[in-house]
Amino acid sequence: MPSSTAEPRLRRARPGGGRKRSTALRNARRLPFTLARALVVVAFCGFAIFPLYWVLVNALQTQAERYRYPPELFPIHPTLEAFRSIWTSTGIGQWLTNTFIVASVTAVLTLAMAIPAAYAISRWRTRGTSLAGFLTLATQMIPPVVLMLPLFKVFVSLHLVNNLSGLVVADLFWALPVNIWILKSVFDAVPVEIEDAARVDGCNRLEVLLRITLPMSKSGILAAGIFAFIVAWEEFLLTRILVTTESKWVGSIGIASFFGELGTNWPGVMAASLVFAILPIVLFMFVQRHFVGGFAGGVKG
């Protein structure tokens, strides 16, 4: 990825060939620069990752160590006790199961709707399809909180409140537009020639999509599905008003319920947060190269 395009710049800085001595000299003169730069990089990384690290440190300590001041940067007596205690004292197992079900179903449904739509936008360049693409992008500019007011009423009247299917529907709305854009660029990459050949052999459009285009885009589709999964995994605002019964809670609601009770079993709270946060982070790192671009339209917070 980007490193490949940055390659020429790298080559210039690397000592090598006939310019060896002069580059070495320049490198020496630049040492303070390089050091300062490294320091700034470290500061940036610290700022970015410290909250996650702090969750980890807090999850590994005991309740007594929480009020230690000055705070210890490293866990002194690391223990997994917090993970055990939060597991037995809250319904976190149930929350995570619910989250997992909602996120998986959302991912599958989102793909089922986004794949044909993205294919149409990618392959037919008519005024109609480009309008559809434009409208898809425009949905991302609408503040979700505005949508929540009428959606809540609709969900109530359709008995989708306190119901995991309701969450799937809500998450589907959030995940669908970005998914269409991710998949559109995935399909753009499949050469039209191959599809044309199949059509000459008598396949219709749907058959072409199912037999040629989809198998050729497996990893892109996986990335899009994971994106929808992450969106549903994290969703909080609409979930918060759609679900009140504790047996229907999902992870984000469970973690949010810890606000205001910061005194009680803090390591356990952090352990729960870590367990909840780690899956989307790992999944994202796994497929990150696919969708940083698609993210242009896909942020909620």
Next chain:
Amino acid sequence: MGTDPTTRLGVADHDERTTDRTGPADARIPTPKPGVGMRGRLAVTVPYWFLAPALLALILGFGFPSIDVIRRSFLTGAIVGANHWAGLDNFRRLFASSEFWQAVRVTLIFTVGSVTGTIILGFAAAMLMQKTFRGRGAVRSILLVPWVMPLVPATLVWQWMFDSQYGCVNYLLKVLGISAHGVDWLNQPRAALASVLIVQIWRNFPFAAVMYLSGLQTIPLEQYEAARVDGANGAKIIWYITLPGLRQVTRMLVLLVTIWSFGTSLTVMLLLTSGGPANATQTLTLLTYSDAFARYDYGAATAIGTLVLAISAIFAAGYLRVARRHDA
């Protein structure tokens, strides 16, 4: 395999959209000729069958609610029961309340602060990441963590970090010799707004960094070479080559981050400060949320919703225009 172009980031992706709008894809698709009869006429509708399920969902999830909010802002506000035409009453009531104007002020500060911070940090991070160095891939992944860490647990740990007595933020200030007594982050109005901003910038800067990084790669290397031959130093190169080269990306980022900060971000305020102390962190979106779901004042909520929608539409129109020009 069909993954290559998707690995290109943000901006490059935009470029791509137009190239293939006029590219070979167009020419190769046999368009049904008029007068081919039933088959031809049916073929024209095929893309719409492919689009139908998604479009239906988008209309239900986005189209209908947007229109309904606008409609309801002109009705008397009750969540259930009969609603009567209320004209501009909801808006009049809104404009008369000091809480609303306070929220306008907070929203303005929050949006400007968040956009500025996100852009500056994002640009700095991108400049640092521009050159290849050992561990660059790891640094890249680390910098993306705020972007993917679920916001609820992230806000929870930030709340503890901001704790005035035991929090590590105050400890850091003490160690660095900035403030010996620390700041009462969450209970003092100005500090509370600052803490919400810090979390929001922490959350968003990786996105700006990634966009800038891909923008940097579109600047031709020859321009740097030429500048260096002309004897330009680092600062001059940034000023005369890098910044102008990133003008388009910056424009898009400013508009996008504005739309997000203005319209979408309320989770942090909701959880970190609940809009307090004394409404110091209550933005318009948070006010809509609490009007609707805590006070059940649907009239006020939809009136603010309509205003938020209208203002977002202005920025959105700007963004879509810039994005389109960027394509061309």
